[in-house]
Amino acid sequence: MDSHAVTKTDYKSYTGAFTLLHLTHLQPVQVSHLSFTSTHGALPEGPHGSGKSPTAIVMLNMGGPSTVSETHDFLKNLFLDNDLIPLPFQSIIAPLIARRRTPKIEQQYTDIGGGSPILRYTQLQGERMAAILDELHPSTAPHKSYVAFRYAKPLTDATAQQLKADGVTRAVAFTQYPQYSCSTTGSSLNELYRKGKTGAFGDGVEWSVIDRWGTHPGFIEAVAQNIERALAKFPESTRADAVLLFSAHSLPMSVVNRGDPYVLEVSATVAAVMERLKHTNPYRLVWQSQVGPSAWMGMQTGEALKGLARLGRKQVVLVPIAFTSDHIETLYELDLEYAREAREHGMDVHRAESLNESPVFIRALADMASAHLKDITTGKSGPTSIQMALRCPGCTNATCGQQKTWFARGGR
Numbered sequence: 550m551d552s553h554a555v556t557k558t559d560y561k562s563y564t565g566a567f568t569l570l571h572l573t574h575l576q577p578v579q580v581s582h583l584s585f586t587s588t589h590g591a592l593p594e595g596p597h598g599s600g601k602s603p604t605a606i607v608m609l610n611m612g613g614p615s616t617v618s619e620t621h622d623f624l625k626n627l628f629l630d631n632d633l634i635p636l637p638f639q640s641i642i643a644p645l646i647a648r649r650r651t652p653k654i655e656q657q658y659t660d661i662g663g664g665s666p667i668l669r670y671t672q673l674q675g676e677r678m679a680a681i682l683d684e685l686h687p688s689t690a691p692h693k694s695y696v697a698f699r700y701a702k703p704l705t706d707a708t709a710q711q712l713k714a715d716g717v718t719r720a721v722a723f724t725q726y727p728q729y730s731c732s733t734t735g736s737s738l739n740e741l742y743r744k745g746k747t748g749a750f751g752d753g754v755e756w757s758v759i760d761r762w763g764t765h766p767g768f769i770e771a772v773a774q775n776i777e778r779a780l781a782k783f784p785e786s787t788r789a790d791a792v793l794l795f796s797a798h799s800l801p802m803s804v805v806n807r808g809d810p811y812v813l814e815v816s817a818t819v820a821a822v823m824e825r826l827k828h829t830n831p832y833r834l835v836w837q838s839q840v841g842p843s844a845w846m847g848m849q850t851g852e853a854l855k856g857l858a859r860l861g862r863k864q865v866v867l868v869p870i871a872f873t874s875d876h877i878e879t880l881y882e883l884d885l886e887y888a889r890e891a892r893e894h895g896m897d898v899h900r901a902e903s904l905n906e907s908p909v910f911i912r913a914l915a916d917m918a919s920a921h922l923k924d925i926t927t928g929k930s931g932p933t934s935i936q937m938a939l940r941c942p943g944c945t946n947a948t949c950g951q952q953k954t955w956f957a958r959g960g961r
């Protein structure tokens with residue numbers, strides 16, 4: 550998001566005044582509308598009624614400001630998150646950075662139509678998934694989807710109240726980040742754990758976790774179909790020359806270097822998509838949306854586009870690969886900044902659509918949840934994946950360890 554904050558200092562410089570100066574010059578973003586309860590069908594009765602309480606499928610994501618005026622609170626929550634951005638005196642500095650950054654990010658959300666569509670898409674995906682899930686796995690029906698965002702409404706507290714009111718006794722924490730990073734899914738699980746251990750969701754909720762699914766065949770198929778649709782926009786004579794430029798949100802090198810699995814898992818997604826496409830086109834994986842002055846995973850998407858133009862590779866399909874709905878990075882950074890700039894360099898650029906309302910993708914979500922519930926209820930697997938139990942070798946965050954233990958015991 551921030552094109553001029555690329556000094557090659559270590560991410561540790563986030564912890565200095567130097568960083569603060571840079572961060573306050575970062576550009577703001579913005580997003581939009583939506584309500585935030587999510588149900589499909591009528592509310593099943595809770596513990597005090599005669600009906601069966603629902604199996605909760607809690608869709609975890611970062612969220613975004615639904616309206617431009619929510620931008621400041623979104624940024625404040627984001628900069629307060631120690632799992633994402635460790636800052637000294639965080640509770641004092643985070644609001645200052647958020648305040649300084651708000652106007653720029655507000656303008657970006659205005660430019661993409663007045664806010665982030667992430668809540669609308671997450672609700673839609675969740676509701677349609679739950680309806681399919683009732684058919685795929687009737688023994689745990691009714692299923693009801695809930696949304697728990699890390700930085701925007703509905704925050705975990707509000708979602709917890711909903712589960713409590715519905716008398717939920719079985720809940721699945723379903724990350725909506727396909728690939729696992731401790732700064733994304735890890736942060737959401739830490740927050741869920743902090744609330745869960747104080748009883749915010751009610752007593753006796755049995756938790757399990759779907760923590761990553763970057764190579765699920767249904768997800769891969771949905772992405773591949775969107776790439777094929779984008780490729781079809783090129784004249785047949787140049788189609789085979791088009792470069793598939795997969796673009797994922799970058800990570801600070803300090804996070805990569807403590808052993809975070811995200812870079813590997815995004816790479817695995819890309820490899821699976823290319824297998825499915827039978828390698829009809831050349832491709833690269835590049836990284837976008839660096840924030841602040843520290844070193845981040847590269848090559849940067851914007852630089853890659855310029856490099857391809859210089860090399861005469863002027864047909865490009867941009868493929869967002871680490872987020873399942875449109876957001877500021879696709880609608881602003883990819884569409885308004887990079888694609889426009891690339892066209893000015895004489896390039897022919899098309900973006901693969903985000904998964905948004907893709908029925909193939911929604912079916913994949915239902916398949917994942919169904920397989921998970923089947924494995925849990927038949928005792929074939931425990932509440933968490935084998936991979937989730939392993940902390941990053943460089944992890945010094947005690948909450949990560951406590952969170953993993955808590956979920957491995959089913960939230961007890």
Ligand SMILES: C=CC1=C(C)c2cc3[nH]c(cc4nc(cc5[nH]c(cc1n2)c(C)c5CCC(=O)O)C(CCC(=O)O)=C4C)c(C)c3C=C
Nearest residue numbers: 550578580612613633634665730732798840871876877878
């Ligand atoms: C898989 C996706 C994402 C990863 C990994 C990720 C890591 C990460 N992000 C920041 C800092 C910021 N991210 C911001 C916005 C933002 N981040 C993602 C996704 C990932 N972030 C998205 C989709 C968005 C946009 C939300 C939307 O449009 O709805 C922002 C705020 C915007 C800004 O101020 O520029 C910041 C800040 C860090 C530090 C980090 C890894 C440690």
Ligand code: FES
Nearest residue numbers: 731940941944949
């Ligand atoms: S930072 Fe990865 S497990 Fe703690």
Ligand SMILES: [Fe+2]
Nearest residue numbers: 798799838840
């Ligand atoms: Fe981010």
